[in-house]
Amino acid sequence: MAGKVLHAQLHLLDRQLIDQASGELLGKVDDVELDLAADPPVVSALIAGRERIPAVQVMEVDTAVKIVRGDLDLTRGDDWVERHIIDKIPGAGHAPE
Amino acid sequence: MKKVFAVTLGILTAIGGFVDIGDLVTNALVGARFGMRLSWVVIVGVIGICLYADMSGRVVAVSGRPVFDLIRERLGRRTGLVTLVASFLVTLLTLIAEIGGVALAFELASGVNYLLWAPLAALAVWLVIWRVKFSKLETVFGLMGLLLIIFAVALWKLGPDWGQLVHQAANPHPIGHETWATYAYYAIALFGAAMTPYEVFFFSSGGVEEKWTKRDLSTERSNVFIGFPLGGLLSLAIAGCAAVLYLPAGIHVETLSQVTLPVAVAFGKLGLAVVLIGVFAATFGAALETSLSCGYTIAQYFGWQWGKFVRPRQASRFHLVMIICLLLAILTLMTMVDPVLVTEYSVVFAAMALPLTYLPILIIANDPDYMRDQVNGRVRNFLGLIYLGLLLVASIAAIPLMIITKAGR
Numbered sequence: 238m239a240g241k242v243l244h245a246q247l248h249l250l251d252r253q254l255i256d257q258a259s260g261e262l263l264g265k266v267d268d269v270e271l272d273l274a275a276d277p278p279v280v281s282a283l284i285a286g287r288e289r290i291p292a293v294q295v296m297e298v299d300t301a302v303k304i305v306r307g308d309l310d311l312t313r314g315d316d317w318v319e320r321h322i323i324d325k326i327p328g329a330g331h332a333p334e
Numbered sequence: 335m336k337k338v339f340a341v342t343l344g345i346l347t348a349i350g351g352f353v354d355i356g357d358l359v360t361n362a363l364v365g366a367r368f369g370m371r372l373s374w375v376v377i378v379g380v381i382g383i384c385l386y387a388d389m390s391g392r393v394v395a396v397s398g399r400p401v402f403d404l405i406r407e408r409l410g411r412r413t414g415l416v417t418l419v420a421s422f423l424v425t426l427l428t429l430i431a432e433i434g435g436v437a438l439a440f441e442l443a444s445g446v447n448y449l450l451w452a453p454l455a456a457l458a459v460w461l462v463i464w465r466v467k468f469s470k471l472e473t474v475f476g477l478m479g480l481l482l483i484i485f486a487v488a489l490w491k492l493g494p495d496w497g498q499l500v501h502q503a504a505n506p507h508p509i510g511h512e513t514w515a516t517y518a519y520y521a522i523a524l525f526g527a528a529m530t531p532y533e534v535f536f537f538s539s540g541g542v543e544e545k546w547t548k549r550d551l552s553t554e555r556s557n558v559f560i561g562f563p564l565g566g567l568l569s570l571a572i573a574g575c576a577a578v579l580y581l582p583a584g585i586h587v588e589t590l591s592q593v594t595l596p597v598a599v600a601f602g603k604l605g606l607a608v609v610l611i612g613v614f615a616a617t618f619g620a621a622l623e624t625s626l627s628c629g630y631t632i633a634q635y636f637g638w639q640w641g642k643f644v645r646p647r648q649a650s651r652f653h654l655v656m657i658i659c660l661l662l663a664i665l666t667l668m669t670m671v672d673p674v675l676v677t678e679y680s681v682v683f684a685a686m687a688l689p690l691t692y693l694p695i696l697i698i699a700n701d702p703d704y705m706r707d708q709v710n711g712r713v714r715n716f717l718g719l720i721y722l723g724l725l726l727v728a729s730i731a732a733i734p735l736m737i738i739t740k741a742g743r
Binding site: 247248250251252253254261262263264265267285300301312314315316318319322323324326328329330331332333 | 397398399403406407410411414464465467468633636637638639640642643644645646647648649650651653654703704
């Protein structure tokens with residue numbers, strides 16, 4: 238996304254994060270980190286919860302933000318609920334359609 | 335041919351799906367107290383829900399993002415959170431009312447107290463959400479809900495003075511000892527029942543579940559613009575039945591059995607059986623929609639994985655939210671609170687939460703980033719703004735009117 242002009246508030250903040258490979262929903266963009274040393278300043282990372290997503294992992298900014306997940310742990314809460322509650326209910330893994 | 339079938343099915347589903355416990359109770363209640371003198375509100379409400387459901391349907395088909403996703407995005411985290419809390423609580427209250435409605439339908443059919451049925455109803459709702467395909471659940475309960483058309487047939491069979499019903503509809507003002515305050519209060523209740531927020535949350539999230547694209551726009555449109563108005567006619571028939579049977583006798587509608595009684599009067603036991611199945615389907619279907627909407631709103635605000643298009647374990651927090659909501663519904667009903675009363679409150683609170691729900695839809699529908707060539711035209715924006723004004727007035731007036739009229743007593 239080199240050189241694309243984005244309005245941080247309008248195009249990034251509070252947008253849905255999606256795993257580019259699997260389509261999984263990974264949370265929201267809670268904050269944006271700017272590199273003010275660059276001219277003009279550029280977005281260096283997106284913040285989601287406690288995780289920092291470096292700009293290189295951001296692949297596409299459209300009606301949602303698609304990222305390469307890498308080794309970011311963005312689904313901690315979901316995994317916890319899955320392990321401790323949902324997986325204990327029979328049928329938790331059955332195919333949807 | 336297949337497409338024609340899909341459209342017809344959608345329309346039929348929309349008719350059956352439009353009427354829920356809120357519409358059943360509020361329309362019967364209003365019919366008994368005011369006759370058809372509040373009919374105009376149903377019409378205004380149906381136009382409003384058509385306008386905004388269509389807008390949210392177009393947003394989904396073009397951008398692939400459901401409504402609540404966008405509410406946070408446009409209103410920001412804080413205002414978004416206020417909207418989340420308001421619409422979630424209203425949807426939860428509606429869910430409690432719907433589960434109560436299912437339980438009451440079973441009580442009427444079996445004679446066994448609804449308190450026993452409530453946990454079973456909630457469990458059944460959860461099982462269906464857990465196991466049944468999205469498209470199937472919508473179709474089955476929508477089609478069964480069509481049985482409610484018996485209200486229209488019953489009205490005709492009761493042989494009312496049609497001229498008088500039309501006369502009532504043409505004279506929109508309170509009569510007898512009713513005041514303008516109670517009249518306005520019930521106008522807001524009817525408006526809230528017709529435009530309940532969960533309808534757009536469910537409609538737009540359902541669009542994502544069914545993977546709508548721009549090619550599905552014509553299906554979406556026919557469902558909305560034919561299905562909802564016919565559902566509105568059904569609402570008027572329910573009010574009409576109550577107007578014929580209760581208004582002259584000065585009887586107030588306070589129970590679900592009074593809502594269904596006109597059909598029993600017209601068609602006897604068989605009619606009662608049909609209307610009870612219809613009530614069951616409508617409330618059960620709405621219970622599914624409201625529990626899903628509870629999950630949709632919270633998951634979409636926080637960006638969690640949601641939806642029935644993935645395995646339950648892949649959307650674990652979404653499913654957990656729904657389980658907790660259903661448990662809360664059981665607990666609330668177990669306090670022996672009257673489900674009909676819960677319903678009456680839920681539609682008024684719904685009216686209060688309306689502007690926050692519909693404003694972001696109007697904003698997004700004008701954003702070319704999302705909508706490309708499908709942005710709102712002038713007519714849609716004009717109507718959208720008028721309705722936003724109406725919603726604002728209704729939401730501001732709701733609480734004072736509730737206090738002045740002691741909730742319509």
